[in-house]
Amino acid sequence: MQLTSLQMFCMITVLIVASLPSIVAATKVKSDLDYSLAGRNASSFMVAGTIVATIVGSAATVGSAQMGFKVGISAIWFTVGCGLALIIMGNFFAKPLRNSHLTTISEFLVIKYGESAGPLSSVASTIGIFLSIVASMLTAVHLIAGAFNTDLFISGVIIIFIVLSSVLLGGLSGSGITGLIKITLIVLTICVAGVKAYLDLGGAAGINVLFPKEPWLDLIYGGPQQLLYNCISLIIGVVSTQSYVQAIFSAKDSASAVKGCFIAAAITIPIGIPAVIIGMATYKSNPNINSIDALPWYLLNNLPEWLGGVAIAVLILSSIWSISGLVLGCSTLITRDIFKAVIGIKDTKKILWFNRTSVLFITILAEIVVFKNINSYVLDWTYLSMALRGAGIFLPMTFIILFKEFVPKKAGLLSMIAGISVALTWKWFFPLAQDTLFPSLAFNLLFLVPGVLIGYYQKNKKN
Template sequence: MFTLSVGHLLGLFATLAAFVALAVHAARKVGSAEGFSLSGRRAGPTMIAGSIAGTSVAGASTIGTAQMAFSYGITAWWFTLGVGIALILMACFYAKPLRASGLETLPQYLTRHYGRAAGLIASAVSSTGILFSAVASAISGIALIGVLFGLVPWQAGAIIAALVIGTVFFGGLKGAGLAGLLKMAAIGLALAVAGVAAAIALARVPDFSTVFPFDPWFDPFAHGVSQTIADFVALLVGMICTQTYIQAMFSAVDTRTAARGTLVAGLLSIPVGLPCVAIGMAMHAAHPDMAAIYALPVFLVTEVPPVIGGIGLAGILFSVVGSISGLALGIGTMIAGDFGRGLLKIRDGRALLWLNRFAVLAVTALAFAIALANAGSQVLAWNYLSMALRGAGVFLPMALAVFRPGHLNGRRAAVSMALATLAAVCGRFVFHLPLHPLFVGLAVSAVVIGAGLRRARLRQA
């Protein structure tokens, strides 16, 4: 357990109070399902950037990056670099056609192009993948709260779950967006100060080249070229197929705003990893026997001014809360829109609003139940599985719907989604293939879709 000074507690709880105030403020302006899930489609670029960055810059971008840098060095930057590039690609190529559709969820978009079966399969697959990402964030948050305050896992989980519910259960996307803006400000301030302190500490390391030889500390492919590229591509594909980020685009007032907000979120995400890398390496030099996952919080407690450190700890906590909030809201929106409105034919706006809210509550509870049952598991393992499930079956049909609409048969699209996702899961858990599960799924998807496109061309000939 860390010893937090009065200054740490002041910075932590003052930021927490601001966080709660924003959630309450957002809740007062939510009176419909669309207002809850899409901010009434009036979100500006700042709110969109906050919603996306509040989810994408989470525990993996901060604690996870510092953790990897503690053991491997600069290769840890690939994660936030990939997050930023994925968002930039979405801003450039996906924001306009997705926002112009006027829809609410990615499965609805696929339903428009391929039919209801494809939409329902995409909703189920995406929800499962996003849930696993929420589990990863929950595991990180439980460990952080537990070590900061000496709480047992269920107590730490209850605190984080309460913060998640308070953020998104009442305020919806607007609450998540406001929280994301506050979180990015807190993390930006703390990492700017901590990054400079870490750079100074590294400059003072005696015999620097001996402590940090090029391999692995400054080799960007320290995990191997093929593994690094596989993880990077999985990150790009998985993020592009995530309802949470697409939902933020749908909430924009127009297509231009959707692209601008997503672009800003991407540009904000890329540099977050650099101070975390410096912090991880500095903590390795100072405390080589410390558990790597604690590198960032320990540095904030011991090496920066207490109030700034407290703000930073709150920012990291909010990064976990914001990630789970955004991911749970994405699932809740798909359940309300695709199953409530689409399958069950619910038309009452208030009923859809409460269905969305209780779906968020159920997803949050399930994510923490799974996290508590797997508290000792690897966080990145859940993230990689999440990315594979999100992208393996959905990415290629989605890309064709966006860039070549009308070319793929709806039945073929639905079959490809189902088989590709099944192949990714079986390749990972049943056959234990050495290939990344994402690429197993993409290969099956490409074969099924390719056969369908070829058959269509032969018929036309």
């Protein structure tokens, strides 16, 4: 991937300018509440911006184009699944979570299941989110190395700089602002490129002529079972992630939280479409390139020179801002549920300092893990991440919202222990198993369902 001087200039300019709002946001941060939750005064658009900043990362752009290059239109299901997850979050989770006036998912679980639930959910969430950070960094390191024609170490340094500038100072306010900028830039570049790719292929009629139905035009390529598994995994992963729930906690009221989820869903669902079409157009133009380069190759070779440079900056920012949102969620869990809850730190300035220090530490640690596993597979990290988050959080949290007082404390706590234990050990006992998520959920239900039935029975008996 070779950039011209004009493309390089435009790319660097966008990277610098897009980082400035976070620095400005830092001047308004006076406490840990300002940093972690934007002072609980975020509008629906800021909530949406915070979510989009994290959820529309390299998988939604580069990943969708890569799969479009390999299998065609069925690649749109990643962003569709993410959008469905946000709709479900808005309908069922946003209002009770925002009305709890808490900061982390762990705090929400502690209220119902007791103090022991806090460390369990915090550890599962922190490790799960950290693995997602590693997965995102694996993509970002290679993308930046190609854009700047530099080695992987320098690429890692650039990632650290952009992550810290976008979230270290401004916190959630900075993340929300960068999300709104990301939306604008994606519409300007990737959506424009998607329209051009569609026209280059001859529209719908041309696509039907150029591509055979299998696999290119099959919406459920891989079968309905695989599609269902992927969508369920995405829904569980999104709903169980501190970074997205943190955006809900930051809303000024529950209505803003709900609207923010719906706005984010409306933005996220269609973003994959132009990326997939670009992947298909790249395949017809240059089928021999590495599939992961499909999107950047098309942007550099088919857009006006200046816009191609801007577009590469958008890809880099999409990837790194996604990392930033995940890092902020991870640091908030560490700060609130370890430094504050366990160690007992109460001073807001000290908590703010610990939060910012955690951002720095997590970013550097993730870089170290990436370079130790530079040739590993992104999806391996992603699936393990989803399993850990879903196993310890999704169903225990869902049962609190759906069944409230009918879930016994002990049943909820045992379900968390069982789910997390299965997620960590399942492949040791069953090495050929493709996933650990569904077995973990089954063990959650093994305790939650009888617990709810017992709760109903005891309540009716009292009445």
